[in-house]
Amino acid sequence: MNIEYTDDPHPRNSYWELWGLPLFDIKDTGAVMFELTEARKTITNAYIRMNAFDAAYGVESCVMSFIVNRPINEPGFYLDRTEGAGRFISYSIKSYAVQKNGEGLRY
Incomplete structure (x- = not known):
């Protein structure tokens, strides 16, 4: 098991x-529950997930992952539309958390 956290899910x-x-x-x-409780106490305004690994095959691979904590205020996502040559239109999903902190400033 391991516990991870972020502001951008x-x-x-x-x-x-x-x-x-x-x-x-x-x-x-x-x-495991002690570590999760300590993480929730310390990191209150972030997404926290738990990952489970299985080394039965000789490889450390993630077999289960789920979010166990969400912030009170979730910034969410927005749809970004880009128009290309001709009538080509592409859409991408972007996070408000990344927009607020800027690229390279989050970590």
């Missing part, structure tokens, strides 16, 4: 910050 955002150390070979669920 966009599906393509793979740069979540790691809370503490990964909890490898932990058999006690109380230790």
